[in-house]
Amino acid sequence: MSDTRTAESTPPPPAEDPQQRDRGGALAFLVSHQSGVVIVVALVISLLVGAALIRYQGVDPFYAYTTLFKEAFQNDAYTRTLQKTAPLVLTGLAVVLPLRVGLFNIGGQGQFATGAIAGAWVAYAAGGAGWLGALLGMLAGLATGALVGVLVGVLKSWRGVHEVISTIMLNYIVAGVTFWLVVGPLQAESSKTSGIPQTEAIPESSQLGAVGGVPIGFLVAVVLAVACWWMLTRTTLGFKLNTVGANKSAAGYAGISISTITVLSLALGAGLAGLGGALEAEGTLFRFEPAIVGTLGFDGITIALLARANPLATIPAAFLVGILRTGAAGLQFATQTPDLPSGITPEIVDVLLAVILLMVSIPVLGKWLFRSRAAKVSVASTSWGS
């Protein structure tokens, strides 16, 4: 059965038509980048759906959207937007790398939280060691996140525990453990009186700032996204990951250790999510609070699917989500009226993202847009029970 499945779900890449490439022009570009067109159409549809919802709340959609984008870019807001984008790139990569192997890591949330608390605590405990403290915090986030990934990978390859279930369970376990840590052993002195669960603040010298308006965390995230792309396309390890993802039995016959690749891809992905947590803790709140995790981990799934499991494409995808998330917070204040005391709630972004996600993951949209070339529009695929 598995042979037929592979044949059906991953059609052989159609041969490049040299003539088509030479023709040039915008139309040819669009035709050869169909998945990009699908994403643009999906974005437009979701903004239209969002406009209908905003209209229903009694707010002018045009005003709402311009406010949203102003809030994300006006004055120094773009720094905040990039700040928001940095962890999103990494949680996106956390889904992308295992997805290349056919594994679906939906534990970004837990891995992110693990890295955030470890990063915040180590950077604090380093005691004002400056950039070294920041670096140690980032490494701690990377290492603890990776540890969670190794656990998932080992459970998967040794015991056959499906990663979707184990990562979800670990999300809840991590949430419980981190909450216990911030009301127990790692609780800040000030928080014992204020009652807000949080860790001690990271010393100022170890906090991650911005260089010319570009947050350091964002630079780190972009470098890592490029590094992941390079690893996947230019190295032996990347070749192994892609081979296992394309055809497990062929990879096994070729002498690639499936269990090693399974553990490695999950460890790398989860490590990046953990690093994202550390960056967020060291760059925004300068401490760990349970609320810091937000929906950042789950947004990684949206970003990875939007990026079609391409590491480089996670940067624009994360940027889009970053804009929406940053702008929505300001939008809520801007739309508060006596009639609508809560304003447009930031959850509008969740609805927008859900629609985008649906549009980019159903093959049908690609079929509607490009009737005869539907096979060209590849969609990420996962595995169950194998």
Place this chain on the structure above:
Amino acid sequence: MAWVQKNRTTLAIAVAVLVASYVFYYAKNDIAPSMFGAAWGYAIPLVLAALVGVIGERSGVVNIGIEGQMLLAAFAGFFGAAYSGSIIVGILAGIGTGLIAGGFLAWTTVRWRMDQIIAGVVLNIIATGITSFYLKSGQTLPGVIPNVDIPLLKEIPLIGETFFAGRSAIALVAIVAVVVVHLALFHTRWGLRTRAVGEYPSAADTAGINVERLRIVNVTLAGSLAGLAGVYLSMDASSSFERGITAGRGFLALAIMIMGAWRPLRAFVMALFFGFVNAIASQLQQSGLGQGEGTGFFHGIVGAITAPQILGTLPYVATLVVLALAAGRVRGPAAAGQPYVKKDQ
């Protein structure tokens, strides 16, 4: 008794668990009945959700979206009842929403051949988004879902008390559903066809079964059970709708389905096991373990393990441990997770 011979390990475990339960019931009569009650209360939505998973995978469709189906149904049920002023309307709205969500999953995965896991995750994200966006605080239910007593059966010690005395109507539906799905799956033509479609769709197709239609119908109808589970959460267990009220129960149900080897009765037993793990956790939380003063390494360890936040993760830890022990031993339907494409297409 070939059946006894074939299932003797399962039967031995079942008898042992039953005996242990009765010993516990009579030895600790002060806390045991409430613990068993709490265990079943926690297990009810898990049983229903696990059945959704069983029906889906037996037909060859992986349903990761149970969580989203339950969340949407809990939302629709609660606000349907709050705005209409009728419990019945709320329940119907919840079940209907579950059906629609099931139909969405069926249509996208079977007809449009979208990756089944991604489709489920999309459903979950849509559910989280919509239920948070339209959330209104300060709503209350117009009434409660009636409790039902079953005469005679409720007189049985332990079992009657736990399952048949003063339980909500949904709890009884859950028990009936387990039995019905079990019988239907293993003793009817529909069950035979469903299992064939989940194991070897091309053979089923050759035998004249409409694979796509059967899958769509099964996954859609199973949505009603997810709807009922959601309704139970918001209208019975808590009588309020909170953000993320499902708290991972949809995924827990999938784990239960696997541990129950894709069989309704075994899944029922596994759900009870989870309910009991949860009851133990709450019992330990109530008894205030780990709150005592003291120092030293050992006390620190005990204090950490029995902290309420850590105890709250017990069902999830138990899932991982039990899955690690059981997952490798069971085999799911062969075609689950794969879209069926006719060869001549």
